[in-house]
Every structure is written in structure tokens, then in C-alpha cells.
Amino acid sequence: MKTVTVNIVTPDGSVYDSEVTMVIAKTTSGEIGVLAGHIPMVAPLAIGAVKLKKAAGTTEVAAISGGFIEVRPDKISILAPSAEVAASIDIARAKEALARAEGRLQKKQDDIDFKRAELSLNRAMNRINVHEGNI
Numbered sequence: 001m002k003t004v005t006v007n008i009v010t011p012d013g014s015v016y017d018s019e020v021t022m023v024i025a026k027t028t029s030g031e032i033g034v035l036a037g038h039i040p041m042v043a044p045l046a047i048g049a050v051k052l053k054k055a056a057g058t059t060e061v062a063a064i065s066g067g068f069i070e071v072r073p074d075k076i077s078i079l080a081p082s083a084e085v086a087a088s089i090d091i092a093r094a095k096e097a098l099a100r101a102e103g104r105l106q107k108k109q110d111d112i113d114f115k116r117a118e119l120s121l122n123r124a125m126n127r128i129n130v131h132e133g134n135i
């Protein structure tokens with residue numbers, strides 16, 4: 001099966017750079033599956049898991065906190081504010097972030113703070129799900 005290079009880049013640098021046969025990502029308008037040779041495309045990403053299928057039949061997973069996917073026939077770039085492959089997720093930190101966000105959501109506050117807490121909760125839940133393989 002044909003492969004395509006996938007690079008996941010954050011402001012801290014590249015967190016993933018490998019050949020895969022398929023990428024499954026959650027865009028803001030739904031899940032997409034991209035194979036090698038796909039026509040060029042750019043789409044905004046939701047907070048979610050990116051699944052990276054390898055030629056050997058294995059699948060790697062990364063937690064992505066939004067950003068964009070840029071598809072070219074021979075290369076897929078994911079540019080995200082933050083992203084972690086499953087093995088590098090600190091589960092205790094994600095659980096603390098989840099508890100903090102839940103606490104903030106229970107307090108009465110303005111719309112901006114509510115939205116920020118909601119996004120923080122989504123990032124934490126996404127990391128927990130990716131770490132635990134619930135995707």
C-alpha cells in the first residue's frame with residue numbers, strides 16, 4: 001500500500017514525523033480519512049484524536065488541540081497549538097486539568113471564561129481518551 005509522510009508540528013516543534021498509509025482526523029465539520037495521493041486540501045481541525053495507520057498494520061494515535069490539516073499528494077502536515085502522541089501524555093496532569101475545568105464551569109462567570117473552561121475541559125478529556133485508547 002502506498003505511504004505518505006505525516007508531520008505534526010506545534011509551536012514547540014515537531015511531535016510526529018513518519019510514513020503512514022492513512023490518516024484519520026477530526027475536522028470541525030466531521031471525521032476525514034486521507035490516503036496517499038489525496039488531492040491538495042486544507043481543513044480546520046477540532047480538538048480530537050488523529051489516527052495514523054502504518055504499513056505494518058499498527059495504528060498510532062495523537063491528541064490534537066485544534067489547528068489545521070494540510071494535505072498534499074506526498075505529504076500531510078498537521079499544525080496544532082498543542083499535540084501529543086499517546087505515549088507522551090501525562091495522565092495525572094490531564095486529570096488535574098479536567099478537574100480544574102469542571103470546577104470553573106460550575107462557577108457563575110462571563111461567556112469568555114465559560115468558553116475557555118469548556119475548551120480546556122475538551123483538551124483534557126481528549127488527552128485522557130487518547131491515553132486510555134478510548135477513541
Ligand code: ATP
Pocket residue numbers: 012065081082083084088089090091093094097120123124127
Ligand atoms: P494544562 O492546564 O495541563 O497546561 P492545557 O490544555 O492548558 O493543559 P495546552 O495549552 O494545550 O495545555 O498545552 C501546553 C503545553 O503542555 C503543550 O506543549 C502540550 O503538549 C503540553 N501538555 C498539556 N497537557 C499535557 C499532558 N497531559 N501531557 C503531556 N503534555 C501536555
